[in-house]
Amino acid sequence: MSDVRVVISREPDREDRVVTTGTTAAELFQGERAVIAAKVAGELKDLTYVVQDGDEVEPVEITSEDGLNILRHSTAHVMAQAVQEVFPEAKLGIGPPIKDGFYYDFDVEKPFTPEDLKVIEKKMQEIQKRGQRFQRRVVTEDAAREELASEPYKLELIGLKGSASTDDGANVEVGGGELTIYDNLDAKTGELCWKDLCRGPHLPSTRLIPAFKLMRNAAAYWRGSEKNPMLQRIYGTAWPSKDELKAYLDFLEEAEKRDHRKLGSELDLFSIPEEIGSGLAVFHPKGGIIRRAMEDYxxxxxxxxxxxxxxxxxxxKGTLFEKSGHLDWYADGMYPPMQLDEGVDYYLKPMNCPMHNLIFDARGRSYRELPLRLFEFGTVYRYEKSGVVHGLTRARGFTQDDAHIYCTKEQMADELDSLLTFVLDLLRDYGLNDFYLELSTKDPEKYIGSDEVWEEATETLRKAAEKQGLPLTPDPGGAAFYGPKISVQAKDAIGRTWQMSTIQVDFNLPERFDLEYTAPDGSRQRPVMIHRALFGSIERFFAVLLEHYAGAMPPWLAPVQAVGIPIGDAHIEYLQEFAREAKAKGLRVDVDASNDRMQKKIRNHQKLKTPFMVIVGDEDMAAGTVSFRYRDGSQENGIPRADALAKLVDVVERRVQV
Incomplete structure (x- = not known):
């Protein structure tokens, strides 16, 4: 038997190895229990793959990103098998891995119930314990159609002969140049238990699925199109260990407590009335105070x-967005036009930049005015699909803190440097401190302008980002059609990442709008345009802060910074006088003069997450003092009124959390 030479790649090491012909990836990594697949020339393979002479083979461990995707995709297959064993009439859609889990779509007569999910999960556990083997087969189109004749959605995928996007960006499970079916085989007899059209790869056995749980079900259109049938989607999660599964479920429990939609209702901050429409929020007085404080600072x-x-x-008028190019690229994300002025189309604006260009162009501009930094709290409207609208974080109407800076090419690098510093410092002022940066580059299928202009803009952005000393990750193809982008990714208190500020360099819209300034030599030059949204949108940033702080906003942002709680009615007037003194210093202080007992008042304001409770009884009145009760239940007694006011002012001015 002849030998083959392979290279085993484990970054940063490479190992040359000679093995016999017919050696599989499983044999190559025998004894390494964490290895569940291999990557050959950048392509993922099952461990049954037979290595070829000259292959460079990289082990894929279950804890890696690729390994987690394979684990979760394999678990999705187990779930689909379980569904068809429990509900034989169910027709299969698709089942890709997604962030932290997986889903599978089914065409069933009735929506799944929570009780159904329990039965399905129990059946999955049975399948997992059987240790069924996943086995890949290459099939012809005719054979695939014959084998899957009872699965209409799979037949549609066979017709696609490739990959297609789902509603959340995953790809359908069809091979690129060939069709493959994965069989689930009985570990002892080799008997076929179930099969699915899939490009793989998969775990060697269902026994290698350590921990999983079904989470919920929802309705979903087939392949994300409202023109297609409505299917039932089951979401699940899978992890390399039971401890990791528990940690994830604990994380979800904490995230649920922090859900801004839940907190918005409990704390009476905002609502999204059905009478107004999905994705269109109204802010209540307390929420309005937080929003105003955010905006004012x-x-x-x-x-x-x-x-x-x-x-x-x-x-x-729609002609403005024709000029900017937005109607060419983003019409699907805009509200339909309104027919006004004898057939002229008007649009609700989805962005502010074209109007800011008109402000720049309203009169002649000199180089002495540059950089010209225009800023607007501008409300925009985007017609998001109903399936992606989510509270304040994905809305249809929202207000951007939108800035557009017009500068010379010579000023561009310094402006980007100072702008990124300004953005990060301001985010830190709101209590976010853990950042990394993402560089979004040109989408080869969706851009305007020359490659040379894009290269210059991208490199200038890259250098500005590198000066911050933060991790910089690539986002290939993620830029807008007019220029590359740096986005600030911020982690919140429980480790979730949120996209915050964005900065985009744009040579192209100034060209489309024929923007010019007079240079020192009297010539007319084209400015560089920098797009910048710091919060992204005020509504979204409001939601992020609400979840980051779990509703316990720092005093400078809290709708009520302190509340006076009298031990008895005789102490109300004293506290009202304290509140008047506090309001004169710009503080937001109320007095709870309700008929509730003191302990109930304390419980009520703990639920409202008020930063300070100012408690007064006979001793305080006699001594001219107050007592502070903090959110954590601790208390500080006998504070002179002047000192108490000074402490409140200091905490608010320094924007610290208590």
């Missing part, structure tokens, strides 16, 4: 940084 910082405030209307 941002406005102050922007004024200090020489931004000039502008305002633009909510609707415009």
């Amino acid at each position: 941002s406005r102050k910082r922007h004024e200090e940084a020489d931004y000039q405030f502008v305002y633009s209307p909510h609707a415009t």
